[in-house]
Amino acid sequence: MARSISKGEATREAILEAGLSLAREVGLSALTIGELAERVGMSKSGLFAHFGAKEELQLGVLRAAQQRFDDEVARQAFREPRGLARMRALFGRWLSWTAAQPQGGCVILSAAGEFDDRPGVIRDHLAQQQRGWLQGLARLVGQAIEAGELPADTDEAQFAFELFGLILSSHHHVRLLSDVGFLQAAHAGLERLIGNPPRRPG
Amino acid sequence: MARSISKGEATREAILEAGLSLAREVGLSALTIGELAERVGMSKSGLFAHFGAKEELQLGVLRAAQQRFDDEVARQAFREPRGLARMRALFGRWLSWTAAQPQGGCVILSAAGEFDDRPGVIRDHLAQQQRGWLQGLARLVGQAIEAGELPADTDEAQFAFELFGLILSSHHHVRLLSDVGFLQAAHAGLERLIGNPPRRPG
Numbered sequence: 001m002a003r004s005i006s007k008g009e010a011t012r013e014a015i016l017e018a019g020l021s022l023a024r025e026v027g028l029s030a031l032t033i034g035e036l037a038e039r040v041g042m043s044k045s046g047l048f049a050h051f052g053a054k055e056e057l058q059l060g061v062l063r064a065a066q067q068r069f070d071d072e073v074a075r076q077a078f079r080e081p082r083g084l085a086r087m088r089a090l091f092g093r094w095l096s097w098t099a100a101q102p103q104g105g106c107v108i109l110s111a112a113g114e115f116d117d118r119p120g121v122i123r124d125h126l127a128q129q130q131r132g133w134l135q136g137l138a139r140l141v142g143q144a145i146e147a148g149e150l151p152a153d154t155d156e157a158q159f160a161f162e163l164f165g166l167i168l169s170s171h172h173h174v175r176l177l178s179d180v181g182f183l184q185a186a187h188a189g190l191e192r193l194i195g196n197p198p199r200r201p202g
Numbered sequence: 203m204a205r206s207i208s209k210g211e212a213t214r215e216a217i218l219e220a221g222l223s224l225a226r227e228v229g230l231s232a233l234t235i236g237e238l239a240e241r242v243g244m245s246k247s248g249l250f251a252h253f254g255a256k257e258e259l260q261l262g263v264l265r266a267a268q269q270r271f272d273d274e275v276a277r278q279a280f281r282e283p284r285g286l287a288r289m290r291a292l293f294g295r296w297l298s299w300t301a302a303q304p305q306g307g308c309v310i311l312s313a314a315g316e317f318d319d320r321p322g323v324i325r326d327h328l329a330q331q332q333r334g335w336l337q338g339l340a341r342l343v344g345q346a347i348e349a350g351e352l353p354a355d356t357d358e359a360q361f362a363f364e365l366f367g368l369i370l371s372s373h374h375h376v377r378l379l380s381d382v383g384f385l386q387a388a389h390a391g392l393e394r395l396i397g398n399p400p401r402r403p404g
Binding site for chain 1: 229305307311312314315316318319325328329332333336359360363364366367368369370371372374375377378379384387388390391394397398400
């Protein structure tokens, strides 16, 4: 039975959709209930009924961004068998996703830059999200080891760190220099990483 | 004869110093002549005498940030002989520099995130700066090839792209997760890059 979405949930979804878009334009830290109320044509008190505070709204937007990433990147890649096939699928979809983001780019990466020096619930959430990504990437490496596709002493955490660097370098260069050649450079970097992976100290 | 600094130049330096600090707090895009005048205790018209428009002030701040990077990172590293010694010195100083930045982190990297979707003189300047860095890094790789320390068919541009990714991944993780272990991960990544560099298609 399909889950029916209540009117309240639908409104919440629409608010988060507008919130994502506004966060891309002005940055997550500038996303306030007042600004967003104006954008969606609701009263501030109406918005407060859904999000009691600015931080709650900002967290909601971050979770919505993560949800989209999960739907459009991770879930699709996880249809591939464990091991390098899944890793390459995730990497490729992730790259395409960062390049295809509307103006303002990846909300989560931008927010990490904005909040890395602002202690509080948003930074804590971003840090937790980041740790989760690194762990998830390390698990993909571990599965490739189990599948016999990478050496047994591959350093999973180091592999995840370097893979993330290729994504960041691609995101940075594609967006700033408007040159999609940097997507190819990231793919080449992943193949080099796979062909000669970092090893755990013996 | 030491170059004497006029009062006008000294004032300009002080304004840029305060501008750098304010840009770290609020982002370069929010750096306006009015905000900065308040910060330095000058009149808006006084500031206008030094920087005729917001963009001119923002460009001045970006150039001041680059100047510091050149003084504290590049110039020091260039005392090392050409080749891997210079590359390792630059990389190490660059990493330390990103980790040691005051709250707000690297002004240039932050600005790249803010302006990558805002066409105009600031984005053009950032893109040019970025191309210059990639070319400079590729030159360091070329010098290591000439010194016989890297294979002759090393792909200089790909090497530069991946090296930049290690810096970005380290900057991102150290600042967000407050874990300097990621500096070590970047160094390990550079050694892997040197030990098994990307090759030009044959």
